[in-house]
Amino acid sequence: MKRLLSGIQPTGKLTLGNYIGALQQFVKLQDELEDTELFIFIADLHAITIPQNRQELKKNIRSVAALYVACGLDPNKVNLFVQSEIPEHAQLGYVMESTAYVGEMERMTQYKDKKGKQAEGIRTSLLTYPALMAADILLYDADIVPIGDDQKQHLELTRNLAVRFNNAYGQTFTVPEGYYTKTGARIMSLTEPTKKMSKSAENPKSYILLLDDLAQVRNKIKSAVTDSDGLIKYDPKKKPGISNLLTIYSALTEYSIKQLEEMYEDKNYQVFKADLAEIVADALRPIQSKYFEIMNGTELDKILDHGAEKARVVAQRKLVKVYKKLGLGRIR
Numbered sequence: 281m282k283r284l285l286s287g288i289q290p291t292g293k294l295t296l297g298n299y300i301g302a303l304q305q306f307v308k309l310q311d312e313l314e315d316t317e318l319f320i321f322i323a324d325l326h327a328i329t330i331p332q333n334r335q336e337l338k339k340n341i342r343s344v345a346a347l348y349v350a351c352g353l354d355p356n357k358v359n360l361f362v363q364s365e366i367p368e369h370a371q372l373g374y375v376m377e378s379t380a381y382v383g384e385m386e387r388m389t390q391y392k393d394k395k396g397k398q399a400e401g402i403r404t405s406l407l408t409y410p411a412l413m414a415a416d417i418l419l420y421d422a423d424i425v426p427i428g429d430d431q432k433q434h435l436e437l438t439r440n441l442a443v444r445f446n447n448a449y450g451q452t453f454t455v456p457e458g459y460y461t462k463t464g465a466r467i468m469s470l471t472e473p474t475k476k477m478s479k480s481a482e483n484p485k486s487y488i489l490l491l492d493d494l495a496q497v498r499n500k501i502k503s504a505v506t507d508s509d510g511l512i513k514y515d516p517k518k519k520p521g522i523s524n525l526l527t528i529y530s531a532l533t534e535y536s537i538k539q540l541e542e543m544y545e546d547k548n549y550q551v552f553k554a555d556l557a558e559i560v561a562d563a564l565r566p567i568q569s570k571y572f573e574i575m576n577g578t579e580l581d582k583i584l585d586h587g588a589e590k591a592r593v594v595a596q597r598k599l600v601k602v603y604k605k606l607g608l609g610r611i612r
């Protein structure tokens with residue numbers, strides 16, 4: 281039996297880009313993969329590498345978990361849990377810090393980027409973050425790790441650390457493979473379609489949040505930037521705006537981009553946008569109602585408790601094995 285594992289940052293606002301680029305893919309994987317155990321966790325320990333508001337973090341942990349379930353993650357197929365509830369993550373994280381070199385950490389491009397953005401002191405954990413991420417993965421002997429491109433370097437490091445540990449102490453960890461979603465799934469800003477749709481953008485009209493009010497969603501689609509030649513054709517270089525809208529339309533329906541081009545051959549942008557506005561609203565409506573149902577009910581705690589129970593068994597067994605190999609404590 282194989283294992284798939286991924287972590288999600290507990291940031292409150294997920295966009296349509298996250299949905300099409302990540303959540304939809306998870307849901308597909310859960311339905312398609314056979315003979316695979318799936319673990320997905322909310323990476324709350326990773327969140328405190330930068331300052332967080334306590335109340336907000338608390339809320340976001342639940343909110344992100346609920347959104348994943350609302351988007352179709354099936355708790356019967358996926359073990360969904362909160363990272364900090366399994367202490368072995370931090371414990372193996374320390375072992376990974378004792379496997380990795382400082383130079384390796386300092387080379388990570390995400391660290392260099394994030395470091396520059398910190399107004400005050402840079403937390404040590406921001407530097408050692410990839411060791412914790414390696415622990416997250418190796419603790420479960422994950423074979424497949426779905427991640428965005430920006431996490432590729434961290435996964436490579438994880439693979440190196442697994443091999444290094446195995447060479448030094450004997451076969452202990454599975455060396456994981458990254459799973460990258462196909463291209464074309466990258467959703468761009470609605471106001472500046474050459475940039476990625478991002479929740480940290482200044483202009484809220486540039487992104488659609490999964491929990492945006494539906495009237496607002498329709499307006500954002502209708503006012504999305506397009507070009508002036510009026511042709512509904514996919515050409516991301518020359519026509520990034522309409523191409524992005526075609527990508528969204530195709531991702532949320534059964535239609536290929538080619539079919540959409542044919543369907544809208546004689547139509548103008550206004551008609552196309554009005555149709556797309558309804559399609560996006562129809563996609564978000566059931567997600568939002570399920571989300572509020574979950575947030576207001578008791579189901580979510582049961583899901584997260586169950587996920588943590590499953591994860592704990594695997595994690596505890598692995599950590600004992602690792603400590604033993606290192607000669608720690610009095611385990612024989």
Ligand code: AMP
Nearest residue numbers: 297298301302427428465466467476477
């Ligand atoms: P982030 O929100 O940047 O931490 O990304 C979380 C996940 O969503 C990663 O797998 C990203 O690749 C994916 N993602 C974020 N923004 C987009 C986007 N605009 N288009 C497609 N995928 C995205």
Ligand code: TRP
Nearest residue numbers: 285286287288289323413416417
């Ligand atoms: N670092 C990942 C991100 O920023 C989240 C993450 C933490 C993760 N631990 C992981 C992803 C383990 C995959 C596997 O998106």
